Amino acid sequence: MNLILLFPEDFVEPHRARLAGRRLAHVRDTHRAAIGDALTVGLLAGPIGTGIVTRLDEDVLEMEVTLIQPPPPKLPLTLVLALPRPKVLNRVLASATSLGVRQIHLINAWKVEKSYWKSPRMAEENLMHQRLLGLEQAKDTVLPELHLHRLFRPFVEDQLPGITQGTLALVGHPGAVEPCPRQTEGPVTLAVGPEGGWIASELESLTAVGFRPVDLGPRILRTETAVAALVGRLF
Numbered sequence: 001m002n003l004i005l006l007f008p009e010d011f012v013e014p015h016r017a018r019l020a021g022r023r024l025a026h027v028r029d030t031h032r033a034a035i036g037d038a039l040t041v042g043l044l045a046g047p048i049g050t051g052i053v054t055r056l057d058e059d060v061l062e063m064e065v066t067l068i069q070p071p072p073p074k075l076p077l078t079l080v081l082a083l084p085r086p087k088v089l090n091r092v093l094a095s096a097t098s099l100g101v102r103q104i105h106l107i108n109a110w111k112v113e114k115s116y117w118k119s120p121r122m123a124e125e126n127l128m129h130q131r132l133l134g135l136e137q138a139k140d141t142v143l144p145e146l147h148l149h150r151l152f153r154p155f156v157e158d159q160l161p162g163i164t165q166g167t168l169a170l171v172g173h174p175g176a177v178e179p180c181p182r183q184t185e186g187p188v189t190l191a192v193g194p195e196g197g198w199i200a201s202e203l204e205s206l207t208a209v210g211f212r213p214v215d216l217g218p219r220i221l222r223t224e225t226a227v228a229a230l231v232g233r234l235f
């Protein structure tokens with residue numbers, strides 16, 4: 001937690017926030033903060049700044065909050081991700097958020113197991129929690145939008161063309177002839193496949209709406225590593 005995220009309901013006065021629970025425990029046990037210490041804080045969807053600890057006991061932390069700076073800019077990147085298995089989903093949501101992805105679309109694919117959609121990790125609360133962890137990690141305050149699409153074909157045919165409009169549309173696919181471009185300028189829509197990869201007809205559907213398959217080299221990477229490697233290479 002490199003930034004403590006604050007919510008409007010934490011404020012007991014205009015510049016005074018009161019925290020309990022996970023954030024209190026973290027400030028006490030990990031930061032080992034004491035009264036008078038300055039912590040980096042940010043208001044969800046708002047500016048970032050400093051919180052001076054004014055009270056710290058077993059169940060309450062109070063801070064005098066000054067919010068002065070805008071959060072870091074997002075990457076001009078929309079991620080279209082075949083729904084990974086639940087454990088990986090948590091990590092990839094947090095890391096995509098930390099990397100600054102602006103919008104995430106979780107989609108179905110042939111090699112996505114149906115049970116993944118029913119996992120408790122798909123609960124709204126968890127999808128929010130993982131993104132909040134990503135924001136706290138990266139000192140950001142603005143959640144990436146998250147959209148779920150249970151049907152591959154209608155999403156690709158009806159919605160993707162609108163999403164990719166004006167962007168460079170790339171689909172990660174090991175063995176693709178084109179190497180992934182480096183240091184692109186302008187917005188990108190990036191599709192990353194499931195653990196078992198895209199099947200031929202999915203790649204055809206994606207290329208039919210303008211996606212170019214790109215390769216990252218001979219190593220097959222896990223979804224979360226592939227996302228990080230692709231983002232590092234593109235921006």
Ligand code: SAH
Pocket residue numbers: 171172173174175191192193194195196197198214215216217218219220221222223226
């Ligand atoms: N066995 C699968 C591997 C899938 S890895 C296959 O051969 O396709 C999961 C996803 O990560 C892939 O669909 C792709 O989008 C991305 N990815 C992983 N390694 C990659 C690489 N070397 N080049 C491009 N994309 C990669």
